[in-house]
Amino acid sequence: MSERPIGDYAVLSDCRSAALVSGAGSVDWLCFPRFDGPAVFARLLDQDAGHWSIRPVGPAEVSRRYLPGTLVLETTFRTRTGTAVLLDALALGKRERGHAMGKSSPGALLRQLTCTYGRLDIAVEFAPRPEFGLVQPVMAPVAGGLIARGGAHALMLSTGLSLNVAGSTARGEVRLQDGDRLGFALSTAPAWERGPKPWPGRRIRRRLGDTGAGWRSWSTLHGAYTGPWQEQVRQSGRVLRALTYVPSGAIVAAATTSLPETVGGTRNWDYRYTWVRDASLTLQALATATCKQEKVDFFTFLAQAAATQLERGVDLQVMYGIGGEHDLSERVLPHLSGWRGSTPVRVGNGAWRQRQLDVYGELLDAAHQTLPHDVPLDPPVCAFLRQCADAAAHRWADPDQGIWEGRGPGRHFLHSKLMCWVALDRAIALAPALSAEDRVTDWQRIREQIREAIENRGFNHQTRAFTQAFDGEQLDASALMLPLVGFLPGDDPRVRSTVETIARQLTDSRGLVRRYLQDDIDDCEGAFLLCTFWLAQALALTGQPARARKVFEDALSHANDVGLLPEEVDTRTGEALGNFPQAFSHIGLINAALAIRAAEAAPEPHADTRLRPPNE
Template identity: 65%
Template sequence: MDEAPLSTRPISDHALLGDCRSAALVTSDGSVDWLCMPRFDSPSIFARLLDETAGYWSIRPTRPTEITRRYLDDSLVLETTFRGPDGTVVLVDALALGHGERGHSMGASSPGVLLRQVTCVEGRVPVEVVYAPRPEFGLVKPLIEPVRGGLIAHGGAHVLTMSTPIDLRVSGAVADTTHTLRAGERLGLALRAGWAWGPEQPCLNPRHIRRRLKDTVAGWRSWSRLHARYQGPWQDQVGQSGRVLRALTFAPTGAIVAAATTSLPESIGGERNWDYRYTWIRDTSFTLQALATAACEMEETAFFAFLARASATQLDHDVDLQIMYGVGGERDLSERPLTHLSGWRGSAPVRVGNDAWRQRQIDIYGELLDAAHQIYQDAGPLDTLTRSFLIGVADAAAHHWSEPDQGLWEIRGPSRHFLHSKLMCWVGLDRAITLAPLLGATSRVAGWTRAREQIRTAILTHGWNHQVGAFTQAFAAADLDASVLMMPMVGFLPGDDPRVRATVNAVATHLTDARGLVHRYHAADGLPGEEGTFLLCTFWLAHALALAGESDPAKRVFQTAASYANDVGLLAEEVDSATGEPVGNFPQAFSHIGLINAARAIRDTALVIAH
């Protein structure tokens, strides 16, 4: 079939597959264009998402069809239906869960198996299969050879076993065939990735593939039943967002990655292309709130335990807390460009690693302590190391709050006195004061209280701009920033405070585009080009409006942001201001977190008004 290079395909055309360790993205016409195994941050096996030469695996009818797709109920198992002149086939795709994994055990083992099953439900349909693995982000063109029950591909660190009951023609580093299916017939295929020096991975037979698919559906549904906690408006979207967060969780450690991809651009054709397959401390408190709504205590506890272990260090006046980690707790995330890849729609460079790990962001003290407050406020005695670490975090917030940093948005320019950073230091000390008896730190409460009140005075004095009539991005600055919407969310000021209302109105007026979506800021940030509107910030506006008692405007803003989910309920990071097209890494955990938290806030506000 003739086609344009698929690195130009819309980002929102992809659906996510996950096994709570790694991720794949599948296009609407049945091509796996992104797959990293065995971890989210592993080198890719398929990366046509970033360059047409970087590998894919396509299964689809040979003639044009009408395509619909959905996730099977309460799961992340994808079903794509192709209806065309020859008949109808249904393709089911999943990253396999370990055999018998249910509920909280999902992702406990590491099967590393991509399952694909295509079934003809009517007619006689020629189906094309094209398999072009390109390990290590397309650097390796493996040697492919037929074996009993499938194909083996050797090259680089991996050996790939593709199970197939039909013969594929091998030509160089591509294997393909066209096979006609009749009504009632099905094909089961699978891909397993193993290490080149490890034991050979046997091919799976079609019956085994069918069983693994059914078992994976059952695993996801068991988790969804355990976590159907949210009752209220947008219940389906909240439930789906909870499953996305679970899919973006690295089960062995509890880490949650910011997104499944690297280098999908914030600005088409620009350089704002980052690797998001890591975990940020800044996301912690909002993530835990979302997990409390759409998941359960197990996910909250595992995520916070990971961050506490990864970030544990001896804090003193000369040592800052690192802002982000690899999914195994790795600290050195040094960034490098992959110059052989052209990038999505020519958006280069493609990067792996993220040099933001070197930045200084003092807001993370508040995120950690707010998260600890959520987890431990009703807990029993804490162990000595946890108490010592959290006391050190609070002391660091008290010591460093008055210093400049790079801020929440990781500005790659000079350090500044960002309001959000000061706000989160206030949050950290406020929560530490509450936790002091549990931490065995009542002797520190007086000092923490003095620092907290100093921060509050500084924010109210230097963060409010009389000319703008709003709280602004940084002290003594005139630029607006959507992060100031967090002031009522963290309890610094009530949502109906006149200054908060004025700030919310200023953001709605000056940072919101014609579509009703919110920009992070308009200030210079040390990078060339412009970025799109942020879905997270739009959900923040809905959240802040709800806290201000503006229920109807909050609902309208929420609906606007939620409408940018694709056909299977996935949200990108941003929306291109010129075209309205979703951009940025995908799917974006923070966008789904914003959806969950805003939905809960709007629901709770409505309940208060009703009573």
């Protein structure tokens, strides 16, 4: 059973796959060659499911950071006798820069340890367990390192350090003096090939430099934001880029699977896929940094992945595989004990079969913010977005599973209706680009029907708030989206009372916001950082920037030492919960920072700078 806190991990990415490295210098999660591939190291979910550690022998003080403008991790170990610095990165392609970052990543995990003072003894332990720990590979020394064979891929560990192999684990110790350096590279190749070639030390050093330069060039192109929490906003942009699968343009919701929303609970889902909702919101957040190529890649990916679905009258899937796969059938890995005993551990995600009507709104809102309004779009993208608007118009009155993906019967969720309104609102503004001027009258008529339904059936006068579902009483933090998407202004009395009611009833003692109070699966669900950032943003839009800043800081205080945010926070202990790092949380940070910056610059409540409704 894995016990290490989720917040102890830092993420590495080559924009194709991801690794998580603990504060103790252990790679406890790595999926090759894609985000959604079988894990080579999965100690994150089971103590015996694979890891690769590099650490001093004996006690050491540890500090770490990302090198400025990059996701190259620098961990510093200080012992009684010496200091060593460990650099970790998933390699980018040779001399990749800017928008091209990740296009030709070689699929290699690079690690370099340098003694910078005194002397110290270092222990290395390499224990790959492919296919989520099912495979214990056969290891053999080769020139330049060792090779591990077992399962679908061969693994090459390139190193000049002599390692002792016992079964499926290799170990070694070495004493480093000031100026000594050790380089490692882990690469892979299909098992039927001869195997990957070893990387010499000079190549490891060169590609670490290339990788740092690649991230810095991307950060320079996409670091336009200035204002409050500037570094945190820019770091969040890098995290969102790290969750992008560059070959297709897909964006994953998180780098991991089955990290629970409740310790010991069953809400342990696989987030290594592209949700239409999450990816659309990611695109909006990245638009802050003028990520032009990302928006083109994403809409092209989605139009291709969803080709013919809407034409056949089938709902747009809420999620796809990062290569455009439709079937994401869920299965359980019973041999894994789970993080802190939280089972089942799952791969795949059954939510792909759900109906979630809000996706049309998020998708068209992203298009509205990132695509030109007056120039016809490419025919496939144009046709796809028209179909999305028509689907929202035809299906808005149907029940669905909603934003929180409840696995019970469908309901008439307010947030789903709201986002259908957004879909039509944005489609009307985009009509020239969509070659859809003939649809505008119908879209306007249905948009007004949705508005009337939300205002008449969504607001509960007893609770003084918009509620989770039509004609209901239960509060839901997703009602905070009403001013965020421009449905109602921040000074509307119903908006103000909804914000105040949610702040009073859904906020815990740490100042964090729960999604809702009842839970049909697990008790004691954690508070959601996305919802907390929504509250900060809504407070800014209601003309309360000082309160908004306090809520923002409460949420931000749960970022870890390298600026990564989880999905949830345990309301009792303050620990990170859920898959990690979580795109939704970093999206919320960016948008709330923008709203607070605007509120502090304006004397009166104003329109949201992120989700401004179109002029008609």
